Amino acid sequence: MSDATSEGILAFGAPARPSAVRRGGSAFWRAAVPVFYGLVAGGVLLLVLGKNPLAFYWTILENGLLTWAGLEQTLIRLAPLLLMSAGFIVAFQAGLWNIGGDGQFLMAAAMVGGLGLTMVNAMPFWLALILLCIIGFLVGAAWTVVPSFLKAYYGMNEIITSLMMAYLGINLANLLIKGPFLTKHAFIPETEVIPFNYLLPYIPGTNIHVGLIVALVVLVLVHLMQTRTAYGLRLRILGANPRAAIHAGINVKRDIMTAFALSGGLIGLAAAVEILGVWGYVRADWNPAFGMTLFAIVFLAGLNVMVVIPFVFFFAVIQIGGHQAALEAGLPNDFLLLLVGLILFFMVLTEWARQRGWLSRRRKEVAAGVELKPEEAVSSG
Amino acid sequence: MGDLLTQDFLAAVISGAILAGMPLLFAALGETISEQAGLLNIGLEGMMLFGAYAGFNAAHYGGSSWLGFLGSLIAGMAVSLLMVIFCVRMGRDQIVVGIAILLSMEGLTSLLHQVQFGQSYPRLDSVPTIAIPGLSKIPVVGPSMFTQPLITYIGVALIFAVAWMLYRTNLGLKIRAAGWKPVALDNAGVDVLRIRTIAVLSTGALAGLGGGYMAIVVAGVFVPFITGGYGFIAIVIAMLARGRPVWVLIGALLFGVALSVATALQLVGINVSTDLVQMLPFLAVIAALALFARHTMLPAALATPFVRGQK
Numbered sequence: 001m002s003d004a005t006s007e008g009i010l011a012f013g014a015p016a017r018p019s020a021v022r023r024g025g026s027a028f029w030r031a032a033v034p035v036f037y038g039l040v041a042g043g044v045l046l047l048v049l050g051k052n053p054l055a056f057y058w059t060i061l062e063n064g065l066l067t068w069a070g071l072e073q074t075l076i077r078l079a080p081l082l083l084m085s086a087g088f089i090v091a092f093q094a095g096l097w098n099i100g101g102d103g104q105f106l107m108a109a110a111m112v113g114g115l116g117l118t119m120v121n122a123m124p125f126w127l128a129l130i131l132l133c134i135i136g137f138l139v140g141a142a143w144t145v146v147p148s149f150l151k152a153y154y155g156m157n158e159i160i161t162s163l164m165m166a167y168l169g170i171n172l173a174n175l176l177i178k179g180p181f182l183t184k185h186a187f188i189p190e191t192e193v194i195p196f197n198y199l200l201p202y203i204p205g206t207n208i209h210v211g212l213i214v215a216l217v218v219l220v221l222v223h224l225m226q227t228r229t230a231y232g233l234r235l236r237i238l239g240a241n242p243r244a245a246i247h248a249g250i251n252v253k254r255d256i257m258t259a260f261a262l263s264g265g266l267i268g269l270a271a272a273v274e275i276l277g278v279w280g281y282v283r284a285d286w287n288p289a290f291g292m293t294l295f296a297i298v299f300l301a302g303l304n305v306m307v308v309i310p311f312v313f314f315f316a317v318i319q320i321g322g323h324q325a326a327l328e329a330g331l332p333n334d335f336l337l338l339l340v341g342l343i344l345f346f347m348v349l350t351e352w353a354r355q356r357g358w359l360s361r362r363r364k365e366v367a368a369g370v371e372l373k374p375e376e377a378v379s380s381g
Numbered sequence: 382m383g384d385l386l387t388q389d390f391l392a393a394v395i396s397g398a399i400l401a402g403m404p405l406l407f408a409a410l411g412e413t414i415s416e417q418a419g420l421l422n423i424g425l426e427g428m429m430l431f432g433a434y435a436g437f438n439a440a441h442y443g444g445s446s447w448l449g450f451l452g453s454l455i456a457g458m459a460v461s462l463l464m465v466i467f468c469v470r471m472g473r474d475q476i477v478v479g480i481a482i483l484l485s486m487e488g489l490t491s492l493l494h495q496v497q498f499g500q501s502y503p504r505l506d507s508v509p510t511i512a513i514p515g516l517s518k519i520p521v522v523g524p525s526m527f528t529q530p531l532i533t534y535i536g537v538a539l540i541f542a543v544a545w546m547l548y549r550t551n552l553g554l555k556i557r558a559a560g561w562k563p564v565a566l567d568n569a570g571v572d573v574l575r576i577r578t579i580a581v582l583s584t585g586a587l588a589g590l591g592g593g594y595m596a597i598v599v600a601g602v603f604v605p606f607i608t609g610g611y612g613f614i615a616i617v618i619a620m621l622a623r624g625r626p627v628w629v630l631i632g633a634l635l636f637g638v639a640l641s642v643a644t645a646l647q648l649v650g651i652n653v654s655t656d657l658v659q660m661l662p663f664l665a666v667i668a669a670l671a672l673f674a675r676h677t678m679l680p681a682a683l684a685t686p687f688v689r690g691q692k
Contacts, residue, residue, distance in 0.1 A: 049496055146667060146671060149671075150670060156670065157679055159421070159620075160616070160617055160620040161670065163613055163616070164617055164667055165663075165667070167610070167663045168660055168663045168664060168667065171656040171659050171660040171663075172660060174656040175654060175656045175657060175660075178656070292480055292483060292484060296477075296480055296481065296484060299474075330495075331492060331495060331496075332491045332494075332495045332605065334487060334492065334605060335488055337484045337485070337488035337491075338484070338487075338492060339488065340484050340485075340488075341481050341482070341485025341488060342485060344480065344484065344485075345463075345481050347477075348467055348473045348474075348478060351473070352471050352473060
């Protein structure tokens, strides 16, 4: 293990690194292969079920990408998905398994939805919107404190604790919506509705709220943080080898807490943007459950915040267009989950084939300074 | 508060806790075995779901709940075969593969159900119960606790069987070694991958049974997403039980009480929020962990693939 990781860490500082764009490009093409296989496998399954796969995929494209209204829907959906992906990537790169994303998302959504109308009435609405986004971020971050504290100070496995906090968050969000935040004006339990004209403004000329721009800016900031700051490097070392991080004199406890909080905060911001941009209120038992599928997608993108953009876009197209496609084919919407699952299996398979069959090519890549992911470093060393 | 302790209420709590707790028991017991062997099975929910689907179909078309349980057991094993191939044999990341299993099984079962039944949900006959002579005559506790389908008794017996297997047999020793010190096991001339394969397949069988229990005994019907997060609760129970099956039994029943007590309270006319009651076990566990925090006793090689000749 020791020589394998030293190889991995050396790769961080290797002088002849290809540019970020080139690395991002090759990561994209690597991931496009399993997506293609996954779609083919899904197509075969559609054929077996007596559906026309080409018509199915065409309907997805038509409704999610090729019509202006569909494309707008896709771009609107992109905002929370991108922010949430960025949140996951920050944690995963630091080797922290933040499984509780859905709890962080819903807690932030409930607080933003619950406080929204009061805040908008009490101050200029642009100030209220900014404050609400900050509240969303803080609530999401606060929801990670227990798992990250237990992880940092007692070494307790964060998978189990963040999962429990997720269940707590989902139930507590419901309690808040049905309790203190309940509106008197609706039959279904939900929060007060923020009037439409007080929601996030549109990008001029479109019906897309500015959350998309916020998300893209945040993604660039996260990318810069990861690649250009000492903090980003520390988190990557922490993720590659925690023991080495301790030996290198890194304050591991502090970095675990902050990385986890940043992860939850970005997920909370995702919720705030979705509520303030699209809904204006939160309904009880609402749970879009983006967490698990985005989990898959950030892995597909190799935990790279820039590479993740096309994949999340692709996923948003499938989500928006797939609804209509499934309806027309008489299939449940959940078929799309199967599609994502298949893509994930093919990703695992192609990665394995690459390590096995083209080991020599990989060696060259290592020599050229392409970084190894820690698990690859271990199994090829 | 006097009417809280009425016989109806107690009986409802006990039978509710058993109905909600048994699927957790099967699945968490399975997770315990694979965790001890060094595999973190995030796809547990997917295995339960496919077990529920297959079990329902076997019972529906076969006309016998036993065929149903057999079907769910085999289906769970079939799904766990994916984990054997990808995680044990190829040494891929267990969390990624687990999520792939979860997502694809959610999609697949929902798809198959829709193609087969459309919007109709055929029901199964209720499973016959067996009253244990003597014990079932005890007032309140007897009828609710000791008048159960045979599969429930089998589940409780499995707890002790697995405890015996893990801590008293050669196979159990090998399974625990595969999770705690796979290199030592390999040096002793045992095929680590074979032991891990056995462990993962048993996990799949038990998780499948848990799902089958939900569809055949509890609901009598299959609906998409029927497992509703039980697989993840089972993972939590298994991790808290730290490899001891008896604690799996206790944990499953406690969570069973929490999941069903709100319904029982409504039965006696007290309306408490389901959300609140369902939070309580998680709240208790988090509080206990925060107050008496100590290192979780997870197998040292958990979630790391074993490749011969490394390290």
